Amino acid sequence: MTLSFWRYSHLTLAVFSAVFLILASVTGTILAVDAIQQKIPAHKVENFEDITLAKSLTTLRKSYPEITELSIDHNQFVTLQAIDNDGNDVNGYINPATGKIIGTPTKKSDFINWITALHRSLFLHETGRIFIGINSFLLVLIAVSGFALVINRQRGLRNFFSKIIKEYFAQYYHVLLGRLALIPILIIALSGTYLSMERFHLFENKNPTENRETTSTKKTFDLKNTPLSEITKIEFPFSDDPEDYYIFELKDRKIEVNQYSNEIISEELFPASVLLADLSLDLHTGRANSIWAFILGLASLNILFFIYSGFAMTLKRRASRIKNKFKAEESQYILLVGSENGSSLRFANAILKQLNDQGKKAHLAQLNNYTTYPKAEHLLIFTSTYGLGDAPSNAGKFVSLLEKNNQEQQINYSVIGFGSQSYPDFCGYAKEIDSLLQTKNWANRFLELQTVNDKSAEEFVNWVKLWGTKTEIPLTTTPSLYNHIPKGLEQLMVLEKTSVSANEQTFLLTLRAGIRSKFTSGDLLAIYPANDNRERLYSIANNNGNIQLAVKLHPSGLGSEFLNNLEAGKTIKARIINNHAFHFPKKVSRVALISNGTGIAPFLGMLAQNKKKTEIHLYSGFRQKTEITALYEKFASEMMQKQQLKRFEIAYSREENHHYVMDLIQMDADFFANLLKENGIIMICGALAMQFDVEKVLNTICLAKNNTTLAEYKSKGQILTDCY
Ligand SMILES: Cc1cc2nc3c(=O)[nH]c(=O)nc-3n(C[C@H](O)[C@H](O)[C@H](O)COP(=O)(O)O)c2cc1C
Structure with a gap:
């Protein structure tokens, strides 16, 4: 189902x-x-299971001249109702082996x-x-x-x-x-x-006498071998008359027994429903x-x-789901979205709502759900780009679906790409889709491809104006409508910040986490420096319960300038994103950590948290030796002393004997081949370009030494990456 x-x-x-x-x-x-x-207090006596009925009855008969009833509850506390030798009424917990009173039953409050x-x-x-x-x-x-x-x-x-x-x-x-x-x-x-x-x-049994049988053949009740623990209640004979019987209630039946000969006079088995009710109560x-x-x-x-x-x-779930008023097959406007973190979806949703409000039949879907649209007149594609020019995760199947599903009628299309100019392949996936659609004879390019850098509402509005004018559909062109400031941000206080100088552009920032925030090294910190759509993400380390990040100051970089202007004692609003795909593996004996530049940040926390002393090999690349790299080297040697780090290999690309982190990997080819063969894990953090170069080197090593591809190890979850 x-x-x-x-x-x-x-x-x-x-x-x-x-x-x-x-x-x-x-x-x-x-x-x-x-x-x-x-x-509590316990009125169950020691070795209760060993007390037999015969032993207890003999003792009680001696101690009490008149006994009415004895009952044993689910706690195995024994209650006696009797008259003692002084003629006093007794109603209390007793020790069934000695007859002594050991407690008084209390009523429930x-x-x-x-x-x-x-x-x-x-x-x-x-x-x-x-x-x-x-x-x-x-x-x-x-x-x-x-x-x-x-x-x-x-x-x-x-x-x-x-x-x-x-x-x-x-x-x-x-x-x-x-x-x-x-x-x-x-x-x-x-x-x-x-x-x-x-x-x-x-x-309930409709005929209660059905289970009752009067024994014709003489059977006796073996008091000597019946433990008291099997009994729930005993009604004592009213007088010495042989016609007055003992009535014993056991878990599954009730029997009448002659008080002199122990002969069983009658036996009534409880129906299954009673037994089941008793079990249900227990x-x-x-x-x-x-x-x-x-x-x-x-x-x-x-x-x-x-x-x-x-x-x-x-x-x-409801907040993030796609809400459609109209089905795909009845809609004139089809909005398709490729989005990893939801911001492109928010822009598309804002357009969907306006179209619906104006009585237009519009439908929004993920690019991976592309199909045929019999009534479509306009196709709007909103997509971000990931990796290096790749599709976001809900859009990877679009290209093959586009080949399979040809539309019957002519459709106008317009592609809006969301990306960041800090990546070499700006809006690469949107560009790919735009040119693919151009090859389809049913698709008419309605507008040139429009791009939106860094979720800019102002840039998005440029597309809104063009499309709205051409279709004559009045859409809101106020940027603030498309701006989204996330709610529920945490206040974090700056504890420490190292300073930047002419030859040191990287700084370390330590923030105090909120009492309720749960995070670990490898998670991400999202900040909103301009209090608008624009989000900046940083990989973080858990440093003694505080959040630590390494940031490289970029001239007029939105996030890095904002963070660099902070001083100890100031607070910022941010949210921690659980990045479970990049957490330090729990059950593994050997791990290699590979980073370049500020990518070392989460690894510093992972080393500090490595109390289990997992064998870790750290490979890091930097441009040149600076104060910060000296700090890293100092920290690494402390970790090696504590056996929380096995080895630290470092490459400087702008020093004498310059080389890159890929060269270090190439030099240790045997080590990496063995590590992967023996189910070890490699974690990579830093620039995307470095990730691709490292993966290329690793792939060559795998082919030469392990007779397999890196993809094989990737599919087994042995390569974890967090690159940007
Ligand atoms: C790991 C990573 C890789 C990215 N790669 C690219 C890229 O190659 N080209 C680009 O234009 N934008 C790239 N971006 C930026 C996103 O496409 C951009 O932030 C977009 O607005 C995100 O939209 P979404 O929230 O709908 O997924 C990348 C972002 C991240 C985090």
């Missing part, structure tokens, strides 16, 4: 039963604590009785119980649909307990705790459903076992967390 089926079922059921689940979980947690507390009634019936008596029963069953369905969703996410039952990819807090812990709490929650829900149904006598309340009661308490708390995290996930 499809993912959306399970997702919608899971969500709809959760929405319907959220209030109930909150009430049931809070009260359930309190009752679980009460179940644990009931076992009014508060616990109140909570129990709320948990069972919401104070609505029978109606409440029906409602609770239905909701318990909904919880069964929620657990089942949740199970299906985890299988879907983990790509099969076999990977059920494999690593979960962390996208954000609510998603990660919803799945992680969901896997752990699945079984207890399923048991709570099933037993709760059964107890509610049982209450309405749905499983499982649902944790009354029989304090560890299980504790697990139930945790599972109830988990349900509360699932309600919060589940709704947080839904809100997040």
